Amino acid sequence: TLPDADDCSAFDRIFVVSRLDIERYETTGTASSALRDWPVGLGAPAVDSNGDAIAVTSQEQTLDLEAGERPLLYGSQTAFWVMNDLGGDRSSILAPPLGIEVQAIAFSVVGEELLGASESTFYRYTIVNRSPNSIEDMHVGFFADVDLGDATDDYIGTDVDRGMVYV
Numbered sequence: 001t002l003p004d005a006d007d008c009s010a011f012d013r014i015f016v017v018s019r020l021d022i023e024r025y026e027t028t029g030t031a032s033s034a035l036r037d038w039p040v041g042l043g044a045p046a047v048d049s050n051g052d053a054i055a056v057t058s059q060e061q062t063l064d065l066e067a068g069e070r071p072l073l074y075g076s077q078t079a080f081w082v083m084n085d086l087g088g089d090r091s092s093i094l095a096p097p098l099g100i101e102v103q104a105i106a107f108s109v110v111g112e113e114l115l116g117a118s119e120s121t122f123y124r125y126t127i128v129n130r131s132p133n134s135i136e137d138m139h140v141g142f143f144a145d146v147d148l149g150d151a152t153d154d155y156i157g158t159d160v161d162r163g164m165v166y167v
Helices: 019-028
Strands: 015-018 077-084 100-114 117-129 157-159 164-166
Touching: 015 019
Parallel strands: none
Antiparallel strands: 015 077, 077 100, 100 117, 157 164
C-alpha cells in the first residue's frame, strides 16, 4: 500500500549497521539504535536464527534480537533506507506522484582486493510500484558525480557480467 503522504516519518532515516554492532550486541546485550530499529517492515533484509529470510508481517516490524533475528549484512557495514515520490512539498511539481518506492542498500567492503581497490562501496536498489496502476516501459538511470581525485580524471566503466559499474 502507499504510505501516508502527510507523514513519511518512517522513511526519514538511514539505518546503518556494522558487523561490530552485531558483535557488541552478542557479547554485551547492548544494541545500537539502528540494530534495534532495523526496519524489516520497510523491506530491510533480515534473517532468523536459522539464516532464513524473515517474513514481513507489518510495516512497523523490527528485529526480534532475543530470538536470534539479525540484519542481513553485506560486507563490513550495511546501510538501508527507503525513498518514495509521495511525501514532501509537491507544490512545484506538476505531475501527480507515481507511487514508486525505492529500497536502497549501500554496503562497503574493506580489506578485500576487488578491481584493484581494497575499499569498495556497492549500492543495491529494489524498485517497488506501490500504486494500483501498471507502469510500462519504465527507464531507470543512475547518476553519480564521483570526483575521484578531481573532476578531470573520473573514468567510469561497466562490468556487465557482474552487473556493476565502477570508477
